[in-house]
């Protein structure tokens with residue numbers, strides 16, 4: 001048996017948070033998400049959590065599991081030991097138990113305009129991209145917006161209006177995309193006091209990303225690009 005200790009809170013009726021304890025049969029290959037479904041179906045039908053694909057693709061099941069943000073569907077229980085402690089993503093209001101309100105998270109994402117912006121006439125059929133150009137955004141496009149980086153970021157904890165590592169990583173995905181050619185607009189979207197320079201390069205996001213993407217490095221590259229673009233404007237070249 002594995003013992004699950006799960007954060008519980010219903011803001012419509014609870015005054016304080018609590019942790020409920022459940023015993024889950026530790027079958028071979030059991031994931032944390034399997035355990036949550038076992039509890040939901042057999043022990044407590046009121047438990048709230050998010051999931052969809054159950055395959056590490058949709059990003060909806062990120063939560064804080066035994067001290068680290070992870071995807072519950074790709075996290076095996078066995079290496080965690082007999083006790084599994086689960087909390088929701090941090091820095092966002094809890095709607096119920098492990099479900100948080102992602103409105104602010106996606107508001108920041110919208111702010112970076114997550115689509116191609118080009119100065120040129122869009123091609124009639126398709127935007128051709130060479131393999132070498134595609135390689136430049138290879139890892140960046142893998143982000144599934146699970147929120148693990150956001151939950152682990154102490155800057156996001158202190159400033160809810162900070163764009164956050166997820167939105168900045170997505171900005172990098174477009175800034176370094178050869179088909180996205182409006183650099184000036186892109187830079188303006190991230191070059192402000194709640195944007196790219198608000199990142200303190202703490203590297204938590206790099207450590208927790210379940211897709212092994214490095215938002216810190218992408219943000220550092222955007223800081224350099226922003227500075228160069230401003231210098232070029234200053235010296236008029």
Ligand code: FES
Nearest residue numbers: 052054059061073
């Ligand atoms: S359920 Fe889709 S990533 Fe876990």
